[in-house]
Amino acid sequence: MLERLGSEPNIPAVDRSPLDVAGLLSRPIWKELRTFLAVAKSRSFAEAAVMLNTSGPTVSRDVKRLESQINAQLVVSSHSGITLTEQGRGLAMDLADLDFKLHTLSSNIGREKTELAGTVTISVTSGLSVAFVAPAVMRLGARxxxxxxxxxxxxxxxxxxxxxxxxxxxxxxxxRSDVTSREVGTLHLIPVAHRRYIEAQGVPSLSRLGQHRFLQCSYYTAAGDPWERWREIVRAGLPAHSAANSLAYYSFAKSGMGVALLGNYVLIDPDFVPIDLNVHIPIKLYLVALTDRLRSRPVRAVFDWLAGTIADNPMFARELTLQPTRSAPENDFRAFFNLPLL
Known part of the structure; x- marks a missing residue:
């Protein structure tokens, strides 16, 4: 399912949901896995039996049955208790994560039926999360x-x-047939430099690339468009720093270490200056969620709130703008980075 703000044609579903694959089902060992997790947490068959309201021999049989099913030794028994093998510890850690998610999901479902309550998990790039999403959570909480x-x-x-x-x-x-995608804005990547760099090195230009340092981010090293033009500029410049983390990359630029390819929203900071190198990479942003989960009132509320947070930010408009405004999302950015509010 594709929710669009524009007029793009529908994109065919080329990936099926796991729910569409009838034969995709795990082995019938859920009970044994839960028993093993109890043993891993208590390190004792007897204490695990108390946790599960069953008997010690039943716990022991379940663990042995699980080991037989997956063909791996998970525990070593001794008079002092239970010790997990390396494989056992790895499985226990994965099961603990799964058990917590199931507990959270089952707890939230009951509340979702009657009220807007629960925890919603969001995945966002570190830069956008810090600059715009986290600060806007206060407005979500107020509502x-x-x-x-x-x-x-x-x-x-x-x-x-x-x-x-x-x-x-x-x-x-x-x-994907089980996913809803909504276009919410455009990320505009442009070359920028801090005034510290310009004061020390001058304004970079296409005719003077070899005299300047161009910072590289690992995101931009993937082969092909749209990064090739930026890679050419980086190669033409002096040796410069690189970073895999977007916040570290931003920090390099803010410290005046070179010219960086960053979102136009960094111009909210008046000490950043756009550099004309004939590079502008617009990337459409989409908010994505499992369609079934959007039936949950909290998930739908957060989905709509986040879509509005991005769509209402002038820096993410379809057309590139280099002029900041007084919008609430931009003032969130100013507040986080201790910049004067407009």
Whole structure:
């Protein structure tokens, strides 16, 4: 399902949901896995039996049955208690994460039926999370005091499953039958330099690339468009720093270490200056969520709030702007970075 603010054609669904694959089902060992998790937490068959309201021999049989099913030794028994093997500890850690998610999901579902309450997980790039999303959560809380958000670092810009979130800010729509994608704005990447750099090195130009340092971010090293033009400029310049983390990359630029390719929103800081190098990379932003989860009132409320937060920011308009305004999202940025409010 594709929600659009523009008039782009529908994108065909080329990826099926796991729910569409009838044969995709785990082995019938859920009970044994829960028993093993209790053993891993208590390090004793007897204490695990108390936790599960069953008997010690039953716990022991469940663990042995699980080991047989997956063909791996998970525990070592001794008079002093239970010790997890390396494989056992790895499985226990994964199960503990899954158990917590199931507990949170089951707890939230009951509340979602009657009220706007619960925790909603969002995956956003670190830069946008710090600059715009986290500061705007206060406004969300004022409207929905019983909704909490869990902001996660973005592992992938386009792979929804890797980010393990209910809502994701993506740089492409996801053509999956179980996913809703809504276009919410455009990220405009342009070359910028801090006044510290310009005062020390002068204003960079296409005719003087070899006299300047151009900072590189690992996001921009992927092969092909749209990054090739920026890579050419980086190669033509003097040796310069690079960073994998977007906040570290921003910090390099703010410290005056070179010219960086950053979102036009950094111009909210009056000490940043746009540099004309014939580079402008517009990237459409999409808000993505599992369609089934959008039936949850808290998830839908957070989805709509985040869509509005981005769409209402003039810096994410379709057309590039280099002139900051007094909008609430821009003042969020100013407040976080201790800049004068307009």
């Amino acid at each position: 929905y005091p019983n909704i909490a958000v869990d902001l996660k670092d973005q592992i992938s810009f386009v792979d929804f499953n890797k980010n393990q979130a209910e809502i994701m800010l993506s740089m492409a729509p996801l053509p």
